[in-house]
Amino acid sequence: MASTESLRETILSLPIVDTHTHLRASTDFAHPVTAYTLLNSSGCLRALWVVSGALTRQEYRQFKSLDDWESLSPAIDCVKNTAFYRILLSGLRELYKIDFDEVDAVSLDDLGQSISRAYRDRGWYGKVLKDKSGLDVICQDSRQQFDRKLFTPVARMDDYVLFGRAGWDGRVLERHGADRTSSLDGLVCCLEEDFSAAMSDGAAAIKSNLCWGRTLSFEPVGEAAANDAFAICRSSECDGRREKLLGDFVMERIARLCAEHNVPLQIHTGPAGGVDHVVGYGNPLNLNNLILRNPETSFVLFHAGGPFVRESAALATQFPNVYLDLCGVLGNQYLKRILDDWIEMVPLNKLMWGTDVNTVEESYAMVRNFRKVLSELLVERVRSGYFSLATAEEWARAITAGNAKRVLRLPASR
Numbered sequence: 001m002a003s004t005e006s007l008r009e010t011i012l013s014l015p016i017v018d019t020h021t022h023l024r025a026s027t028d029f030a031h032p033v034t035a036y037t038l039l040n041s042s043g044c045l046r047a048l049w050v051v052s053g054a055l056t057r058q059e060y061r062q063f064k065s066l067d068d069w070e071s072l073s074p075a076i077d078c079v080k081n082t083a084f085y086r087i088l089l090s091g092l093r094e095l096y097k098i099d100f101d102e103v104d105a106v107s108l109d110d111l112g113q114s115i116s117r118a119y120r121d122r123g124w125y126g127k128v129l130k131d132k133s134g135l136d137v138i139c140q141d142s143r144q145q146f147d148r149k150l151f152t153p154v155a156r157m158d159d160y161v162l163f164g165r166a167g168w169d170g171r172v173l174e175r176h177g178a179d180r181t182s183s184l185d186g187l188v189c190c191l192e193e194d195f196s197a198a199m200s201d202g203a204a205a206i207k208s209n210l211c212w213g214r215t216l217s218f219e220p221v222g223e224a225a226a227n228d229a230f231a232i233c234r235s236s237e238c239d240g241r242r243e244k245l246l247g248d249f250v251m252e253r254i255a256r257l258c259a260e261h262n263v264p265l266q267i268h269t270g271p272a273g274g275v276d277h278v279v280g281y282g283n284p285l286n287l288n289n290l291i292l293r294n295p296e297t298s299f300v301l302f303h304a305g306g307p308f309v310r311e312s313a314a315l316a317t318q319f320p321n322v323y324l325d326l327c328g329v330l331g332n333q334y335l336k337r338i339l340d341d342w343i344e345m346v347p348l349n350k351l352m353w354g355t356d357v358n359t360v361e362e363s364y365a366m367v368r369n370f371r372k373v374l375s376e377l378l379v380e381r382v383r384s385g386y387f388s389l390a391t392a393e394e395w396a397r398a399i400t401a402g403n404a405k406r407v408l409r410l411p412a413s414r
């Protein structure tokens, strides 16, 4: 007979689409790979070390590594309460079958030996992602080359939006040359070319990280004003206002291209990753007008809106073309509380999830945590009579894979 136990088991084994990650290649790591290697490779952990004061901003930016127990121990002490660390620790414990409550010099060495043994198997990386985590499709957000058998690419066009900002035009100039980008028309042609190339390359989405450096508020800008702004930005007199005008114009074009190519626009919302950013830039409500002007574009709001969870949900329940992605929500009870709200507010075809991490160990840990949160939540919802078993399973299948496959137009299975 169907029971909540069978629901739990189903959720623990459902294939998952990871909509967003930045995994480093296994070949990036110096061998032997140790526990220190993996902990220092985690952007999430390193950002926590900075905000706790365990690493200085400068050390963070210079990728300073905490390579021995003496330097790592105080950094762990500062963050060991956080959900991300707890989730990662449980994942490492289970994946490498090392039994410890908290790490110390000895348990880290034991863990390191197990890790370096595992990494001698060249297939370990793929095994963790596919067999152990049960990831079906993994959307990789990276400018570097990566294994296309494991990953689906997403593309970024932010360099075009920031083209007017000093120091941000380099990649576009390198690709297309100064002549072709000497007018706004020329710039837009190059953007369209890159966009088509990304589509031919199989990009599942266009990803924007703009709120790391500017507001997500985009005003409508006419051709004449955009041409003026372009001319001034390419002279030495550029100012923030003109730079924003040009960026707003280009972003509108990107949103339209997404509609024309039927590919979603994934937008980082909430605080930027890393440190020292303007948190309010990423308030999803800033996107309201852009969304309103582009009803044919699918907007996927990342990270549940960060601290603006209700704002992102408000957009998803106002606009048919807005979807919510919980990638990078580094929480346990916090993730559950968000889902517990959204289950009642947001239609089930609008939610998706991703890991947003740098190592396969983190992927494994995040997937494991997500499955656990989902199963606890849905078992509660079935026991309280809110959902039938069948609807609970349908909701789980939608958020773990079904919605992402449809919105990102992914093949049924890879």
Ligand SMILES: [Zn+2]
Residues within 6 Å of the ligand: 020, 021, 022, 141, 328, 356
């Ligand atoms: Zn990310």
